Amino acid sequence: MTLGLMQSLLVAEAQQSDSLKPNSSYQCNDDMTLTVVRCAQQNGQEYCEFKLEQKGKLAFQGLAPKEKVAAAAKSCRTQAVQATSQFPRTMAEPGRSFNPPYLNEMPAVDFVKREIQGKDSTDTLARQIAVFNQLTSVISSFRLAANRYDLTHDEQKIAGKYSLAAYELEQGYKKTHTAAEADALTHLQGHYELMDPSLDREMRSKLFSTAFLQQRASADKTWLQALQAHKDEENASQPTGSQWRK
Secondary structure, three states: OHHHHHHHHHHOOOOOOOOOOOOEEEEOOOOEEEEEEEEEEEOOEEEEEEEEEEOOEEEEEEEEEHHHHHHHHHHHHHHHHHHHHOOOOEOOOOOOOOOOHHHHHOEOHHHHHHHOOOOOHHHHHHHHHHHHHHHHHHHHHHHHHOOOOOOOHHHHHHHHHHHHHHHHHHHHHHHHOOHHHHHHHHHHHHHHHHHOHHHHHHHHHHHOOHHHHHHHHHHHHHHHHHHHHHHHHHHHHOOOHHHHHO
16 A cells, blocks of 8 residues: 555656645545645755655655645545445445434444544544544433433444444554553543534534434433433432421
8 A cells, every 4th residue: 555655656647736735634545644744845846745654653754746745645535435435334234224223324433434534643543533432422322312221232232343443443553652652642532532522513514414413412302301300300309408407
C-alpha cells in the first residue's frame, strides 16, 4: 500500500488542487492515512511536506510537488469511496432480523471506520474509539426505554462488536507508541466521548438514517421521563422537615 501511494506521487500528472490544505488528512484503504503537513514555494515551484501513516504508525515522510501530492490525495479519496461501497452500512444480516429490530440500523464497524475521520491518524483513532463507546450507550438507551435490566442476545452481540473494535484500535496503537503517547490518546478519546457534542452530531449525520434518529430520540425521551418519574417518587416519599421534628 505504501509503495502504491509513493508511485502515485512519483508518476502522477500535474493536477493542481486549490483544495489541498496544510494539516489535511486523507483516509485510504488498508488503514493508511496521507497527511499534508505544510506547503511552500521553493525555487519557483510549490512543494508540500507529507507523511504516510498506517494504523497510527509513521510509514513514510517526504517532500513532493504540490500537484503530485494532490494527485495522491485524490487517489486516496477514490480508494476510500471504493472501499466503502464494498462494505455494508449497517449491522443487518441477510435473511434475518435482529431482536429488537432497531439493531438492523446500527452502523457496521467498517462503515464507522470509514466515515469517522480526524485531522490526523491519531485524532482519527481517538474519534473512532469514542464513537464505538458511544454506540454501546445508544444500545443502552433502547434497553432503558424498554424498561429492561438485561440486554437481549442480539444487543449483547452487537455491543460486543463495538467494544472489541474500540479495544483493538487502542491496543494496536499501544503496541507501536510510547506509554506517554498512549495516555495522550486515551485523554483525547475521553474528551471526544464526554465533552465534545460535535462528535455526536457527526455520528447522527453520518451513521444513522432519519428514521433511526427518530427512534433514538423517542427512546431517549422515554427513559429520561421514566428516570424523572422515579426521582419524583423518591422525593415524595422522603419525610418533610416537620415530619422529622415529630
